[in-house]
Amino acid sequence: MNRDSLAKKRSESESKKITSLKMEHITKRFPGVLASDDITIEVGEGEVLALVGENGAGKTTLMNQLMGLYQPDEGRILINGEEVHFKGPNDAFKAGLGMVHQQYMLVPNMTVTENVALGYKKAWKGIKLDLKEIRKRIVEVSEHYGLLVNPDAYIWQLSVGEQQRVELVKTLCLGAKFLILDEPTSALTPQETDELIALLKNMTSELSIIFISHKLAEVKALSNKVTILRHGAVVFNGNTDDYSSSEIAAKMTGHEVELPENKEPDMHGDVVLNIENLTVMSDMKVPALNGLNLQVKAGEILGLAGVSGNGQRELAEAINGLRPVHSGKIEFYGDEFSNKRPSYVIKRGMGYIPEERNIEGIVPPFSIKENLVLKDSTNKKFSRGKSIVKAKDIQKNAERLKEEFDIRCPNTSIAAGSLSGGNIQKVILAREIDREPKFLIAVYPTRGLDLGAVQFIHNELLKKRRDNVGILLISEELDEIMNLSDRIAVIYKGQIQDILDHKDATRAKLGILMAGVKE
Amino acid sequence: MNFVVQLLSMTMSFSVALLLASLGEMFNQRAGVFNLGCEGVMAMGAFVGMLIPFTIGQGGAVSMWWYVLSYVVAAFVGALLGLLFGVITVTFRAPQGIAGIGLQMFGVGLAGALFRTFVGGTQSIPTIPKLAIPLLSKITYIGEIFFNLNIVAYLSYIFVPVAWLILFKTPWGLKIRAVGTHPRAADSMGINVNRTRYEALAFGSALASISGCFLSTAQAGLFSDTMIAGRGFIAVALVYFGHWHPLQILGGALLFTFAQSLQTGIQSLGISFPYELLVMLPYVLVVVVLSFTSRNDTMAPAQLGKPFNREIRT
Numbered sequence: 001m002n003r004d005s006l007a008k009k010r011s012e013s014e015s016k017k018i019t020s021l022k023m024e025h026i027t028k029r030f031p032g033v034l035a036s037d038d039i040t041i042e043v044g045e046g047e048v049l050a051l052v053g054e055n056g057a058g059k060t061t062l063m064n065q066l067m068g069l070y071q072p073d074e075g076r077i078l079i080n081g082e083e084v085h086f087k088g089p090n091d092a093f094k095a096g097l098g099m100v101h102q103q104y105m106l107v108p109n110m111t112v113t114e115n116v117a118l119g120y121k122k123a124w125k126g127i128k129l130d131l132k133e134i135r136k137r138i139v140e141v142s143e144h145y146g147l148l149v150n151p152d153a154y155i156w157q158l159s160v161g162e163q164q165r166v167e168l169v170k171t172l173c174l175g176a177k178f179l180i181l182d183e184p185t186s187a188l189t190p191q192e193t194d195e196l197i198a199l200l201k202n203m204t205s206e207l208s209i210i211f212i213s214h215k216l217a218e219v220k221a222l223s224n225k226v227t228i229l230r231h232g233a234v235v236f237n238g239n240t241d242d243y244s245s246s247e248i249a250a251k252m253t254g255h256e257v258e259l260p261e262n263k264e265p266d267m268h269g270d271v272v273l274n275i276e277n278l279t280v281m282s283d284m285k286v287p288a289l290n291g292l293n294l295q296v297k298a299g300e301i302l303g304l305a306g307v308s309g310n311g312q313r314e315l316a317e318a319i320n321g322l323r324p325v326h327s328g329k330i331e332f333y334g335d336e337f338s339n340k341r342p343s344y345v346i347k348r349g350m351g352y353i354p355e356e357r358n359i360e361g362i363v364p365p366f367s368i369k370e371n372l373v374l375k376d377s378t379n380k381k382f383s384r385g386k387s388i389v390k391a392k393d394i395q396k397n398a399e400r401l402k403e404e405f406d407i408r409c410p411n412t413s414i415a416a417g418s419l420s421g422g423n424i425q426k427v428i429l430a431r432e433i434d435r436e437p438k439f440l441i442a443v444y445p446t447r448g449l450d451l452g453a454v455q456f457i458h459n460e461l462l463k464k465r466r467d468n469v470g471i472l473l474i475s476e477e478l479d480e481i482m483n484l485s486d487r488i489a490v491i492y493k494g495q496i497q498d499i500l501d502h503k504d505a506t507r508a509k510l511g512i513l514m515a516g517v518k519e
Numbered sequence: 520m521n522f523v524v525q526l527l528s529m530t531m532s533f534s535v536a537l538l539l540a541s542l543g544e545m546f547n548q549r550a551g552v553f554n555l556g557c558e559g560v561m562a563m564g565a566f567v568g569m570l571i572p573f574t575i576g577q578g579g580a581v582s583m584w585w586y587v588l589s590y591v592v593a594a595f596v597g598a599l600l601g602l603l604f605g606v607i608t609v610t611f612r613a614p615q616g617i618a619g620i621g622l623q624m625f626g627v628g629l630a631g632a633l634f635r636t637f638v639g640g641t642q643s644i645p646t647i648p649k650l651a652i653p654l655l656s657k658i659t660y661i662g663e664i665f666f667n668l669n670i671v672a673y674l675s676y677i678f679v680p681v682a683w684l685i686l687f688k689t690p691w692g693l694k695i696r697a698v699g700t701h702p703r704a705a706d707s708m709g710i711n712v713n714r715t716r717y718e719a720l721a722f723g724s725a726l727a728s729i730s731g732c733f734l735s736t737a738q739a740g741l742f743s744d745t746m747i748a749g750r751g752f753i754a755v756a757l758v759y760f761g762h763w764h765p766l767q768i769l770g771g772a773l774l775f776t777f778a779q780s781l782q783t784g785i786q787s788l789g790i791s792f793p794y795e796l797l798v799m800l801p802y803v804l805v806v807v808v809l810s811f812t813s814r815n816d817t818m819a820p821a822q823l824g825k826p827f828n829r830e831i832r833t
Contacts, residue, residue, distance in 0.1 A: 069707065069829060090709030105704035107697045109818045117690075118697055119708035124690040131688075 018096055018178045018208060019045045019080050026065060026075035035061040036072065037233040041210075043178075043225075048200070048209045050223035050240065052216075052252055054450035056420045058232040059212045060102060063180050066210075067092045067099050093119065098176025102183045102212070102448070104163045108156040112149055112166050113138060119174050134173075141172045145199060157284050159309030168196075179203075182212045183448065190478055190511045197221050214450060216245040228252050249451060257451045260458050261483045262502070264466070267299030272470050273319075273439060278328035280311075280318045280494075288314035290494035291328065296439075299468040301461065303485030303502075305478060305510050308444075311494040312474045313355055316443045319472075320352050321345045333438065346375055351437030353428055353445050355474075357421065361428040364417025368409060369398030371416040372431050405430040406456065422453030429460055440464055443474045458484060478507050492516045520660075522788070526780050527664045534776040535672045536561075536730045536738065540754035541761065541768045542682050543726030547601075548758055549686065550719030551699035552608060553824045555619025558751025559626020560600050560724045562744075564593040564731030566630035569742040570637060572644045580645050590671075590732055597728020600626065601720035609716045612826035623751065631744040638742070646740040647671060669737050682765040695719050699820030702827040712827045727751070753805075760809055762818060771805075778804045 068086025282288035761768030
């Protein structure tokens with residue numbers, strides 16, 4: 001189906017055009033937090049507004065109020081000059097708004113088709129749910145936009161990147177006139193990101209967009225206007241073209257930010273992590289790693305680039321004893337790690353920053369100080385005879401790490417789960433680094449974090465490198481990988497496509513390798 | 520052979536109450552509400568079911584339509600209790616385990632009190648007669664086992680695939696599964712989470728109440744305070760046993776009832792074996808099977824037992 005007929009089909013089924021959208025003097029209080037402080041924003045027809053700010057600045061809260069998920073305490077929302085009241089997302093859908101949330105709004109034990117069906121009320125025919133029609137629509141939309149999804153897969157079987165694609169397809173299927181995108185590109189390859197940006201730009205002939213992002217390159221590429229939030233209030237409003245990325249970054253954080261780069265000489269370390277012919281199964285019982293070979297030396301950062309879902313998660317889990325190894329070997333300082341328990345791996349000096357910081361990285365209801373000693377609860381430092389904890393030492397340890405790692409919290413006895421993403425990541429980093437590991441595996445360590453936190457984490461990783469610790473850095477952020485790595489390996493379908501020296505790596509080269517093309 | 524046939528036909532007719540109650544609990548849990556009060560709802564259903572035919576016929580035979588009415592009223596009373604439970608757990612977000620125990624005691628206690636007020640002592644009513652299906656019931660063994668049940672039992676077994684259809688092929692089922700697993704996602708797609716949970720509670724509790732009604736009108740022909748005898752709790756366990764899936768729940772209900780029939784059967788054969796151990800058999804079986812079944816939690820309603828509050832940030 002060509003583009004025009006798809007657009008026509010959508011406009012037939014949808015509400016009238018949105019020529020202007022305005023949120024005026026929006027104020028929203030949560031217990032102890034002023035989440036939105038007298039915010040006013042405006043978007044005209046075909047415009048793209050970038051909503052920029054650090055984590056916790058209140059961007060998502062503001063958008064949730066626009067979608068009717070939260071009710072503002074004060075202020076009003078105007079569409080085409082008329083005041084509207086959205087009691088819930090249904091009202092917002094009817095008015096033609098659609099949102100791609102940053103935290104995936106997908107039901108894990110349902111299929112992609114069923115997830116779209118939740119909002120696709122046209123297919124609710126009395127007591128019959130017309131899944132066939134929805135499936136057809138998904139295939140249509142995903143083929144049209146080149147967003148590959150399997151409509152019959154269960155969400156729990158999909159990687160984070162695939163889920164992000166499902167989110168995009170879902171919103172496009174429901175056919176919005178006004179798109180709200182909460183960091184939609186975080187899981188895409190550079191090519192996919194460029195394509196998406198081009199696509200979104202094209203769509204501004206039919207749609208207006210509010211685009212939340214940390215990535216200033218995207219903000220520059222896509223938006224006409226930029227609004228910067230800090231601590232729930234608007235600190236800046238302007239035309240994107242009038243300001244440079246670094247000016248916007250400075251306004252966002254309140255100070256200049258420059259991310260560190262790895263410009264240090266080669267440490268000439270020995271190979272300490274040696275992976276040969278590793279085959280590991282995914283949750284769906286098909287090989288996720290397919291005879292993978294990889295060597296990492298002490299004192300080097302090996303960046304593993306790739307689109308998520310190509311075996312990165314399984315590799316990290318297999319090394320850390322969290323996933324059975326089907327065949328092949330994992331040698332670490334001469335020890336064999338295949339099919340060993342996590343405690344064995346930890347004792348031999350492996351540090352691990354897992355992908356899902358809220359699920360694997362911390363125990364959310366436990367306090368910060370408890371999370372900081374999770375791996376050492378039976379260590380002599382923190383327990384008497386492996387049975388009674390030394391509360392005072394745990395407290396002292398937490399106070400020290402709070403200072404050293406700049407963990408921002410009222411005190412270390414509050415639940416770690418109540419912290420922001422950046423602070424949770426600092427807790428994990430503090431725990432892993434303070435144990436003085438011989439090696440560190442960092443999986444997407446800065447995903448979704450703001451620039452300040454990214455800078456901090458990058459500096460810490462480089463510090464460990466100087467201490468002759470080998471680091472396997474798994475990331476989708478090419479800038480992160482290119483800034484930090486000594487060597488860059490590209491993973492594709494469970495195998496290493498190629499390994500480049502960081503001097504030879506360019507975005508274009510890596511992007512081509514990540515897409516599976518081999519020269 | 521006779522013994523086996525008898526055993527299987529007992530299994531088929533005695534499974535019905537457990538089956539209906541578990542399917543009801545399945546709808547509650549799929550929507551994210553854990554209703555431990557199933558037992559109490561069943562007791563009320565059993566009382567209401569017995570009260571109507573008894574009042575009309577004073578223990579004698581009555582028209583079948585009065586039985587139909589008693590099922591309708593039982594379903595209605597069950598739905599009301601479900602909504603009451605919804606007010607407590609969905610609107611006021613009370614801890615569901617505790618609220619469930621409360622509902623269980625309330626239901627059993629109220630049914631007993633009303634029974635003493637309106638009926639008095641133990642009274643029996645005629646049970647709903649068996650309905651042998653022409654031709655099919657004549658098939659050797661098979662006929663006696665599967666085609667010689669009462670009408671409610673037939674309908675209950677037919678309801679198993681219907682429950683599957685409701686859960687997986689209707690918009691309502693879709694909503695129920697979504698609000699039990701990721702209410703925030705459902706909410707963002709414009710689904711009223713609390714309303715859906717109320718609906719599931721009303722529907723599930725109506726089924727539990729009908730199950731109780733079946734016990735008094737079709738199985739026992741009387742009401743007593745203790746007649747539910749833990750079936751409500753077994754039903755809750757069977758939902759886990761059956762992984763929130765109607766067909767597996769059917770399997771669980773049949774297996775449990777078979778074990779129970781087997782133990783009464785062996786006792787009646789007069790084999791000298793300590794009967795206390797036999798009585799334990801069904802429960803031991805449930806524990807053993809539960810321990811050895813693979814726990815594929817990816818399909819479980821992940822937010823089971825957790826109230827939904829849109830404006831609490833997680």
